[in-house]
């Protein structure tokens with residue numbers, strides 16, 4: 001999912017006659033961005049239009065003069081991502097901030113053994129802030145033939161970024177791309193040989209590590225115009241949006257592309273942002289980037305061939 005001023009934001013799902021507003025980090029971020037600057041134009045990119053409208057109405061109830069539009073995108077479908085990119089290019093000349101916030105963790109299960117041994121170890125705080133090794137997920141295959149967690153959390157965003165690249169790379173006023181990773185990103189859950197995580201049960205950790213790797217490669221390829229941030233476990237969506245809002249206020253050229261920016265909350269309930277170095281090698285990030293370019297080529301070719309067949 002994507003969000004931000006002069007750009008895009010978070011989706012809501014499910015077919016429901018009176019959709020409720022989903023109060024995730026994306027919506028909390030929009031509220032906080034509008035409180036910071038109500039002159040921005042927000043475009044909410046959502047997979048379900050009913051829920052997108054509900055989110056828009058909720059934001060307008062707090063900021064009646066705000067300029068908010070909506071756009072449909074399902075990151076788990078390449079066709080939808082390409083259509084959304086075309087629509088964005090028709091509507092806008094430039095995107096100043098692109099927040100890539102959508103992410104899924106389907107069917108999570110707690111590994112009780114890891115939980116109990118973690119509880120009585122020195123790593124207990126680490127376990128509660130990162131959930132490392134604690135959760136497994138059951139993934140499935142999308143209509144594009146890809147792993148759903150990988151396509152939604154990583155590849156859909158990647159294809160979208162590349163498709164709207166001309167709107168992001170302006171020499172005189174560079175854009176900021178802020179991609180939500182997680183403290184749950186784990187090097188050992190990711191493999192370049194199985195980057196979709198077909199074989200494992202920690203697709204979420206793998207996808208978030210993939211996000212970290214890609215942020216570094218994208219930053220290099222897009223001439224230092226990409227920055228990444230990550231959340232830790234968030235007690236409330238408002239807290240989870242802390243680093244996202246903080247990045248909105250920063251000068252991108254002063255940020256280090258090898259750092260992740262975590263939303264944190266102190267014991268007294270104060271929110272703050274902490275930067276931590278990512279556990280990765282630039283060589284792997286480049287190799288992964290090249291693999292995704294290849295996958296993009298193959299999957300988009302397949303998509304256009306299947307569309308030709310229907311004509």
Ligand SMILES: NC(=O)C1=CN([C@@H]2O[C@H](COP(=O)(O)OP(=O)(O)OC[C@H]3O[C@@H](n4cnc5c(N)ncnc54)[C@H](OP(=O)(O)O)[C@@H]3O)[C@@H](O)[C@H]2O)C=CC1
Pocket residue numbers: 001010011012013014022023024025026046047048051073074075076077101102103104152180181182183230231232233234235237240
């Ligand atoms: N909550 C937490 O503790 C943490 C969250 N994060 C990350 O923060 C981000 C936001 O999390 P949070 O707000 O908690 O999660 P939510 O589940 O509340 O929000 C996730 C959003 O992603 C959207 N989404 C899911 N699948 C798709 C899709 N195929 N296409 C388009 N949009 C989609 C959802 O839309 P819909 O309503 O249609 O399902 C939803 O709006 C995620 O990337 C998550 O991984 C990171 C660290 C901690």
Ligand SMILES: CC(C)CCC[C@@H](C)[C@H]1CC[C@H]2C3=C(CC[C@]12C)[C@@]1(C)CCC(=O)C[C@@H]1CC3
Pocket residue numbers: 105110115127128129130131134135181182183184231232233234
């Ligand atoms: C068995 C219960 C009494 C306690 C279980 C606690 C766990 C459910 C949570 C502890 C750390 C949490 C955590 C996440 C999910 C819930 C926990 C595992 C995330 C993985 C959620 C998504 C993220 O991106 C990072 C979070 C890290 C911490």
